[in-house]
Amino acid sequence: MAGGLAACGSSDGGQGSSSGGSRTVTVVSHDSWAASKDVIAAFEKESGYKVKVLKSGDAGQAVNKAILTKDNPQGDVFFGVDNTLLSRALDNGLFQSYEAKGSDRIKAEYRVDEDKHRVTPVDTGDICVNYDKKYFADHKLAPPRTFEDLVKPEYRNLLVTENAATSSPGLGFLLGTAAEYGDDNWQGYWKKLKANGVKVVDGWEQAYYEEFSGSSAGRKAGGDRPLVVSYGSSPPAEVVFADPRPSTAPTGVAQGTCFRQVEYAGLLSNAANSEGGKAFLDFLLTKRFQEDMPLNMFVHPVTEGAQVPPEFAKYGPQAEDPATMDPAKIADHRDQWVKSWTSLVLK
Numbered sequence: 001m002a003g004g005l006a007a008c009g010s011s012d013g014g015q016g017s018s019s020g021g022s023r024t025v026t027v028v029s030h031d032s033w034a035a036s037k038d039v040i041a042a043f044e045k046e047s048g049y050k051v052k053v054l055k056s057g058d059a060g061q062a063v064n065k066a067i068l069t070k071d072n073p074q075g076d077v078f079f080g081v082d083n084t085l086l087s088r089a090l091d092n093g094l095f096q097s098y099e100a101k102g103s104d105r106i107k108a109e110y111r112v113d114e115d116k117h118r119v120t121p122v123d124t125g126d127i128c129v130n131y132d133k134k135y136f137a138d139h140k141l142a143p144p145r146t147f148e149d150l151v152k153p154e155y156r157n158l159l160v161t162e163n164a165a166t167s168s169p170g171l172g173f174l175l176g177t178a179a180e181y182g183d184d185n186w187q188g189y190w191k192k193l194k195a196n197g198v199k200v201v202d203g204w205e206q207a208y209y210e211e212f213s214g215s216s217a218g219r220k221a222g223g224d225r226p227l228v229v230s231y232g233s234s235p236p237a238e239v240v241f242a243d244p245r246p247s248t249a250p251t252g253v254a255q256g257t258c259f260r261q262v263e264y265a266g267l268l269s270n271a272a273n274s275e276g277g278k279a280f281l282d283f284l285l286t287k288r289f290q291e292d293m294p295l296n297m298f299v300h301p302v303t304e305g306a307q308v309p310p311e312f313a314k315y316g317p318q319a320e321d322p323a324t325m326d327p328a329k330i331a332d333h334r335d336q337w338v339k340s341w342t343s344l345v346l347k
Contacts, residue, residue, distance in 0.1 A: 025049045025276030026075030028268070030062045030168075033079060034296040035289070043283045049276045058203055059168035060085065067092045070269055076277035079122065079265040079284070084171045086112070086119065086264065087331030095119055095266035098278055102285035105303040110262050112327060119264035122284050123299035126232035126319045127172035128258040129159070130251050132214030135226035144227065146256030147180050150193060157197035160211040161229040164341050167203045168261075173229045174341055175330065176259030179323035183333070190344055199225060200345060208234070214251040216242065232258055233298035236315035240295060249315045258319035263299065 027033070033053055040051050054074055056062035063085050066078050070093065081089045089095065090113065099117040110121040129150065131143040144150050150159055162170030178186040201207050209217040212228035216238065235249035265284055267277045283289055290306035293299050300308060300318060 022273045022276065023049055024052050025077065025273055025280050026052045026054060027077045027079055027280060028054045028056060028062065028066055028073070028075040029079040030059045031055045031057060032059075032297055036292050036296060039288055039292045042288065043280070047276075047279045047283070049273075049279060051280070058166075060166060060171070063089055063094075066268070067094055070094055073268040073270055073272075076268060076271040076273045077265055077280050078268055079263075081119065081264050081266070082168060082172075083112075083260075083262045083264075083325075083327055084168060084175060084330060084334070086327055087334070089266075090118060091331070093269055096269045096271070096274075098267045098281060100278070100281040100285055102282065102303065105285065105305065107302055107304060110302045112262075112264075119266040120281050120284065121302045122263050122265050123290075123293055123297065124260065124262045124302055124318075125299045126253075126258040126322050127169045127176065127229065127261055128232045128319065129173075129254040130212070130214060130228050130230040130234050131254060132212070132226035133250055133252055135213055143252060144254050144257075146254070147177060147189065149254070150198075150227070150257070151189070151196050153196070155196065155227065157199075158225060159193070159197075159227040159229075160199040160201060160207045160225040162204055162207050163200055163202050163346070165338050169204050169229050169231065170200075171334075171338065172259045172261055173257075174337060175325055175334075176257065176323040178333070178337060179259065179325050186337075187340060187344055190341065194345055198345075204230065214238075216250075227254075231298065232319055233294075233300075233312070233316040236295075236312050237298050239311060239315050253319075255319050255321075258322040260319070260322040260324045262302070 044050055056065050059080050063081050095118040097117050100120045106121050113119055136143045144155055161173055164170040164174040177189055181189045207228050208215050208230050210221045211223045211225045212218040213223045213226045232253050235251045238251055239245055239249050265281055271277050285303055287306055290301035290303050294308045294312040
């Protein structure tokens with residue numbers, strides 16, 4: 001979820017599964033997949049399966065590719081479809097039913113599809129505007145806190161966001177504005193945002209690593225936008241990966257711009273190694289994996305009792321009142337909203 005902020009720690013078990021008896025379980029995911037080597041090794045030792053991970057671009061690209069190959073899938077499990085894209089995956093028959101062991105420990109607010117169990121909630125996080133603390137201190141300007149702040153003259157030409165048609169955080173930000181302003185008024189908000197100089201790029205990595213002045217990579221690349229659509233968990237990543245580590249995060253989060261994202265995993269229809277896939281889905285809900293996620297993928301666990309490390313809790317607390325939207329409403333409106341957004345913002 002946090003993009004390339006984390007280095008992949010998964011192991012490669014050789015060739016993908018070719019029969020039901022394969023001892024390799026192949027996991028198809030987005031580029032942000034990461035897990036500690038010792039955690040994956042423990043699963044491999046206990047289950048007898050080797051893990052192979054195939055990364056397929058950002059979440060939107062990965063989901064679309066999985067749908068196109070569903071009759072002859074690349075793997076057994078798909079990890080990383082989120083609530084903004086879930087209906088597309090379910091409507092296209094991407095997953096088969098399986099209720100993972102440990103599902104009873106998933107917090108109630110993250111459960112979906114409980115009659116068919118086609119997906120398993122695995123993690124959650126917030127898509128939020130991040131700001132460069134140094135820029136705002138140097139300019140003696142208070143950072144924005146809300147969606148409405150972003151259209152004020154003092155923040156003109158400061159924000160970079162991702163294309164809602166090609167990027168998961170870009171789509172999440174669009175949905176956040178739709179939740180905030182409603183079906184009839186979100187387009188008017190985006191007209192104001194466009195007039196105020198918002199910049200749109202294709203994906204999160206370009207926005208965060210190249211355009212955003214607050215990220216370590218963005219500073220080196222000459223990024224000149226002190227506001228970026230990213231994640232509520234991006235500030236702890238800036239601390240954890242810095243050498244030496246700073247005492248405070250160089251970036252902050254505009255809490256009033258957050259949209260709650262939930263990621264799911266599922267057993268792919270026509271999976272060659274369905275038993276291995278089921279074992280892996282069970283593993284995703286174990287306390288070991290749930291507590292490994294925060295400092296690898298910079299997301300929050302969804303199961304009761306799973307804890308986050310101190311630095312994650314300190315620098316990346318979840319938003320207290322994030323925007324949310326019923327998956328059914330997303331399903332009904334997403335494609336038309338994206339089409340309208342594209343015409344309004346990109347043309």
